[in-house]
Amino acid sequence: MQRFCFVVVFILSLGTGLHAQSFSLDSSFQPFFNIRNSPNSGAVAKIWEDTTNGKTYIVGSFSFVTGQVFNTGFTIMNQNGSRDISYAGSSGLGFINIFPINDSILFLGKSGNFSKRNYNGNGTSTINNWRLNYLKTVKCAQGNNPFFFKNGASLMANGMGNPGSCKIINPPDTFPHRYIVKVDSLGLWDSTFTQDANSDPSGFIGYDSNRILVYGRPYSFNQYDGKVVDGLCRIYHDGRLDTTFSSPLLNDPNSFYFDVSPIEADGGFFVKGNFLLKGSSSTVHSLVRLHADGSLDTNFMNFSGPIDTNGLFGDVYTIAPTPDKGYLVGGLFNEYQGHPSNNIAKIDSTGKIETQYFTNRGPDSSHLTGNGYAPIGQILPSAYGGYYVVGDFLKWDNKPSQPIVRLKDLVVGLSENKQNRRALKIEVYPNPAKEQVNLRFAEVADVQQIRVYDLLGREQGIESEKRNNYEYFFNVSQLESGVYFFAIELRNGNKVSKKIIKQ
Numbered sequence: 001m002q003r004f005c006f007v008v009v010f011i012l013s014l015g016t017g018l019h020a021q022s023f024s025l026d027s028s029f030q031p032f033f034n035i036r037n038s039p040n041s042g043a044v045a046k047i048w049e050d051t052t053n054g055k056t057y058i059v060g061s062f063s064f065v066t067g068q069v070f071n072t073g074f075t076i077m078n079q080n081g082s083r084d085i086s087y088a089g090s091s092g093l094g095f096i097n098i099f100p101i102n103d104s105i106l107f108l109g110k111s112g113n114f115s116k117r118n119y120n121g122n123g124t125s126t127i128n129n130w131r132l133n134y135l136k137t138v139k140c141a142q143g144n145n146p147f148f149f150k151n152g153a154s155l156m157a158n159g160m161g162n163p164g165s166c167k168i169i170n171p172p173d174t175f176p177h178r179y180i181v182k183v184d185s186l187g188l189w190d191s192t193f194t195q196d197a198n199s200d201p202s203g204f205i206g207y208d209s210n211r212i213l214v215y216g217r218p219y220s221f222n223q224y225d226g227k228v229v230d231g232l233c234r235i236y237h238d239g240r241l242d243t244t245f246s247s248p249l250l251n252d253p254n255s256f257y258f259d260v261s262p263i264e265a266d267g268g269f270f271v272k273g274n275f276l277l278k279g280s281s282s283t284v285h286s287l288v289r290l291h292a293d294g295s296l297d298t299n300f301m302n303f304s305g306p307i308d309t310n311g312l313f314g315d316v317y318t319i320a321p322t323p324d325k326g327y328l329v330g331g332l333f334n335e336y337q338g339h340p341s342n343n344i345a346k347i348d349s350t351g352k353i354e355t356q357y358f359t360n361r362g363p364d365s366s367h368l369t370g371n372g373y374a375p376i377g378q379i380l381p382s383a384y385g386g387y388y389v390v391g392d393f394l395k396w397d398n399k400p401s402q403p404i405v406r407l408k409d410l411v412v413g414l415s416e417n418k419q420n421r422r423a424l425k426i427e428v429y430p431n432p433a434k435e436q437v438n439l440r441f442a443e444v445a446d447v448q449q450i451r452v453y454d455l456l457g458r459e460q461g462i463e464s465e466k467r468n469n470y471e472y473f474f475n476v477s478q479l480e481s482g483v484y485f486f487a488i489e490l491r492n493g494n495k496v497s498k499k500i501i502k503q
Contacts, residue, residue, distance in 0.1 A: 023328070023346070023357060025396065026386050029406035032083040033075060035062035036394050036402060043366075043392035044377070044403045045096045048105075051383045053119065055084055058404065059095035059107060060390070074107065076121055079384055087121040097145060102152050108145070133187030145203030145259075147212050149237070152185030155193075155212070159200025180214075182239075195239035198223040207263055210237050215260055218249045218275070230278075231255065232271070232294070246294045250276040254284070261319050267292030272316040272331075287316040287329065289351070301351030306333030306341060320379040320387060322410055325349040328387060330376030343376050344389065346410075357410075363393035363401075385409050428486075432501040438473045439464075439486065439498075446491045447472070453485045460484065476502055 035042050044060040056077050063072045066089045073094035076084040095115070097108035104127055107115045114134065116127045134156075144157030158181045179200045182193035201216035211234050214224065218231030225241050232247040249255060249271075258273030272287050277296075280303070289300040296302055306314035306329070314333030321327055326348045329336075336345045336353045342364065346357035363374040374393035381387050390404045425442035439450070450472060452460040460479060464472045476484075479502045486498045 023387065023407040023410060026406040026408045029081045029386075031081040031402045031404060032077060033064045033066070033071070034402070035060075035064050036400065042394075042403060044390035045094075046098050046378055047380055047388050047390050047404065048098045048100060049380065049383055049388075050100070050119065054079055055119070056388075057098055057105065057121075058390075059098050060403070061094040061096075062403075074121065099146060099148065101148050101154075102150070106146070106148075130185075130187040134183060137183050137187060137189045138181050144200060145205075147204030147206060153190060154183055155204050156181045156183060157200040157203070157216075193239050195225040195235070195241070197221055197225075197229075203259060205260055205262070207234055208267075211235065211242055212237065213260055213269075215258065217257075218247070218251045218255045219253045222251050231258075232260070244293060248277050248288075248290065248294055248296060250278050250281055252276050252281065257315075264321075268297055270319050272319060274315050286314050286331070286333075287319065287351070299350060301337075304337050304351070306331065306336040306345065308333045309335055315375070317375065317377050318379045320381050322346070324410065326354065328379045330379045330389065330391070332373070332375040343374055343391070343393075344379075360397045361395070363389070363391060363396055364398070365394040366392045382406065426496075426498065428498055428500065432503045433476055434503045435475065435477045436473055437476050437486075437500055438471065439488075440471045442470075444469045445488075448489045448491045450474075450489070451487045452476075452479075453487060476500075 035044075042062050044058055044062065046059050048057045049055075050057065056079065057074070058077065059074050061073065064075075065071070066075075066083065071089040075089065076087040078084055095107040095109055099106040099108070101116075104116050104118050107117065109115060114131070116131055117123055118127065138156045138158045144159070146157075147155045157179065158177070159179055179197045180193075180195065182190040184190050197214075197216075199216065199220040199222075201214050201221045203215060205213045205215075207213050213232070213234050214229075215221075215232045222228060222230050224233050224235070225239075227241055229241075230247040230251050231249040234242040234245040236242060249258070255275040256273070258271055258275040261270040261272060263269045268289055268291050270287060270289050271285075275285055276283070277285055277288070283303065285302065286305040286307075288302040289297040291297050306316065308314045314331065314335070316329055316331040316333075318330045319327050326346060328344065329347055330344045332343060333341060333345075334343070335341055336347075339353055339355050341353065341358065342362045344358055344362050346354045348354055363376060366373045366375075374391065374395075376389060376391040376393075378390050379387055380390075386409050387407045388404065389407060393401065393403050395401055396405055427438075427440040427442070429438050429440075431437070447466075450464045452462045452474065462474055462476065462479070464474055466472050474486075481502055484500055484502055486500060488496050488498070
């Protein structure tokens with residue numbers, strides 16, 4: 001059998017060791033604006049990154065002056081935080097969400113109305129006509145998150161008003177009222193979508209290429225097309241109910257708020273917010289993971305999320321995946337599974353908090369109530385690396401901050417002190433490995449110990465077997481598939497590490 005191997009040159013350095021780098025602030029990101037002392041709240045609600053033009057769009061409750069223009073609730077910046085000069089700025093209402101469409105962007109206002117603009121932040125006659133048609137069609141929409149089809153059509157929630165005053169009036173179609181309305185790319189009512197609910201949902205999110213999740217308050221949005229759905233259901237693009245999914249949510253007024261996260265590869269997803277579940281009506285949940293059919297993922301710590309010791313319950317507003325199959329969680333809380341945690345935390349794939357991260361103060365000092373109250377509204381992985389974190393905070397690690405920062409990626413590897421360096425050749429084979437890994441030194445190495453760690457820095461307890469003064473081997477058959485590090489420590493105090501892949 002052919003043996004696959006390679007020879008690598010390590011740098012042995014005094015004080016070199018395996019470590020996990022925390023999510024430190026990315027100093028290359030410097031926002032051009034100052035909204036920390038904004039008279040209009042001073043919080044960022046959402047951020048969206050467009051990789052086709054390199055621009056980043058920000059919405060929230062803030063105001064600042066750029067030149068002679070008063071910017072309110074919306075601005076555009078470049079990847080490094082500098083101002084996008086193609087957008088002059090404008091005055092208007094604050095926004096709380098942003099939805100990219102094929103040829104434009106939809107902004108959700110605090111009052112529930114939508115504003116549509118092009119990718120330079122400006123309106124056009126076509127966009128203005130859409131808005132006029134939409135106002136006739138979905139007259140009572142109040143802040144509910146739409147779903148957009150590829151052709152520009154959308155599903156909208158129509159509620160928060162007297163049904164008698166929310167009639168669809170664009171002729172020739174007429175209908176007294178609907179809680180779920182489909183409009184075409186021009187903003188006109190599409191009467192071919194015939195299904196409806198018994199109350200307006202909170203929003204829609206795409207599940208896969210032909211299905212949509214619909215979610216809302218379980219005590220009001222509890223029926224879809226005449227069938228019980230208890231606040232959460234899955235429908236096909238044509239409106240038919242997907243009966244393979246069942247909601248785990250409890251129909252109870254104490255299910256205050258929730259929404260759902262983007263869908264993961266196995267079809268599972270997170271429900272986050274502040275809600276009750278069937279079978280555990282005495283427990284208020286803030287984060288649970290569901291299987292594709294709506295059942296609880298029992299491998300996740302669904303019953304042990306964050307809390308706010310000042311306000312009894314903790315809220316999770318956002319969750320973002322990390323490369324090690326864990327997650328960053330943000331919201332309003334000060335404790336996570338018994339550990340102090342100030343509104344942001346790192347958890348592993350099972351939901352267990354990893355306390356080595358965010359050990360400093362992190363986000364702090366809301367413009368509203370001061371220290372402690374500083375909710376995180378969104379954590380967005382950047383296409384260029386790192387994570388945007390936005391919310392309502394004036395400080396980060398006790399230093400003044402805009403309510404938007406960018407964190408560096410989680411890095412696991414070597415921390416080097418570049419002193420007393422010398423090269424050493426080591427042959428590592430096979431790599432990737434299934435059963436056994438061999439380390440062969442090109443010269444006699446006085447090895448004190450070799451340890452094996454996973455990506456989170458957890459020692460795996462695998463012992464090395466020495467064949468001679470040049471060669472060691474390890475049985476890795478019991479390791480799960482993934483990436484690991486061999487940390488080699490010599491008796492002179494020098495250390496080196498090598499990454500291997502376990503198949």
